[in-house]
Amino acid sequence: MSLNRAQKKEQTRRLLINAALAQLSDERSFGSLSLREVARQAGIAPTSFYRHFQDMDELGLTLVDEAGLTLRQLMRKARQRIESGGSAIQTSVETFMEYVTNNQNIFRLILRERSGSSRLFRAAVSREIAHFCDELADYIQSITPCDRAFARVQADAMVALVFNAGTEALEQQSGEQRRALTTKTVVQLRMVAAGSQTLRQQGAAVGGR
Amino acid sequence: MSLNRAQKKEQTRRLLINAALAQLSDERSFGSLSLREVARQAGIAPTSFYRHFQDMDELGLTLVDEAGLTLRQLMRKARQRIESGGSAIQTSVETFMEYVTNNQNIFRLILRERSGSSRLFRAAVSREIAHFCDELADYIQSITPCDRAFARVQADAMVALVFNAGTEALEQQSGEQRRALTTKTVVQLRMVAAGSQTLRQQGAAVGGR
DNA sequence: TAATTCAGCGTACATGTGTCAGCTAAACTA
DNA sequence: TAGTTTAGCTGACACATGTACGCTGAATTA
Structure with a gap:
């Protein structure tokens, strides 16, 4: 049941990916997404984003x-x-x-x-x-x-x-x-x-x- | 030589249009242009923009x-x-x-x-x-x-x-x-x-x- | 067990944003 | 000429952004 560190990291990475995907719509392009918005939707602090993507x-x-x-x-x-x-x-x-x-x-x-x-x-x-x-x-x-x-x-x-x-x-x-x-x-x-x-x-x- | 008010207004309107057009490039989409940038390039104050476009x-x-x-x-x-x-x-x-x-x-x-x-x-x-x-x-x-x-x-x-x-x-x-x-x-x-x-x-x- | 790694956090800062309120002066109107 | 309109200005505001810095605590390693 308890996850690895690597597994946990992979998990929040997916959280970020899904967060970005979820914000996209006919009125929202990727370029208009902010790092903070994505992090917020993923439920992590803005600065933690950098642990996963540059x-x-x-x-x-x-x-x-x-x-x-x-x-x-x-x-x-x-x-x-x-x-x-x-x-x-x-x-x-x-x-x-x-x-x-x-x-x-x-x-x-x-x-x-x-x-x-x-x-x-x-x-x-x-x-x-x-x-x-x-x-x-x-x-x-x-x-x-x-x-x-x-x-x-x-x-x-x-x-x-x-x-x-x-x-x-x-x-x-x-x-x-x-x-x-x-x-x-x-x-x-x-x-x-x-x-x-x-x-x-x-x-x-x-x-x- | 001297222009009337309407002509002058039309003139700066064109200035704004051209300013926007000039900022567009392969790396810059219209959505990424800011009102202030366009106004700056057109040589007018940001707030004056509203005299021409809502x-x-x-x-x-x-x-x-x-x-x-x-x-x-x-x-x-x-x-x-x-x-x-x-x-x-x-x-x-x-x-x-x-x-x-x-x-x-x-x-x-x-x-x-x-x-x-x-x-x-x-x-x-x-x-x-x-x-x-x-x-x-x-x-x-x-x-x-x-x-x-x-x-x-x-x-x-x-x-x-x-x-x-x-x-x-x-x-x-x-x-x-x-x-x-x-x-x-x-x-x-x-x-x-x-x-x-x-x-x-x-x-x-x-x-x- | 003791030492190390590291995902995630909070704080802080400089920068750019859209727009409101109110002024000025030139162009227009009567 | 006297009064009105209005394009453009300055200053100010509240807000969101990216990211630097340093801390914490749990997972990992030795």
């Missing part, structure tokens, strides 16, 4: 990493659903929308820090998204063998559209709206998929140029 | 409106270039990239406030983008007659891709990178254009469903 920045980067992790788990889940039948596009979009709905604060964090005021944060988010695109490009190539660079361009487009849908999803509360958004996004991805096939054929006909 | 929010919304205006001007310019020959997609993307390059701070403002912490700001940006999409949908219909809703879905996708490219453009400084980004975006838009044509044909064959 900076608020360090806390923030931790959050971004956690978000990336959750995203990767999400990807795996989507792949599983696809293997057991169903449209890859439809399933992926549904999975993503589900994620956004269930992790609004953390997804908002990613969206905001993507073009936020900290180079470090932007770089961190950029890495996560690049990872996302890479894996999708892999998948595209495994389904439709083609030039790597081309697959990457297609993957980038698809990820951009899905993230854009995520942005819009955050503004909607009714399930009805969200469902409409999902089908819209599915159509958009189908456009990209179909179009990329067309371009591939044309390119091949002209001689790979 | 709030920093009011100033911010003014900036968003100005950005929208600039964007509309940009659109017109693009249409002109297209009418005098040239690919619509290529020309549009080039025009947009040019805009982003020349108006980094104001475009960043839009990007950030799109999913920022103020409902008002988000709504304002959302309106501007919707306007953007509407006009593009008009254009698509004028070129390729089709269902309005369908054109709108296509337009949304294209605008999302272009804005995404804008986001990426802000991270790049070499003209080389920017040119690569432009061609990538052009390919992505061609994918959407080609794909939407395919879907339209398929949809018609199945019976408009």
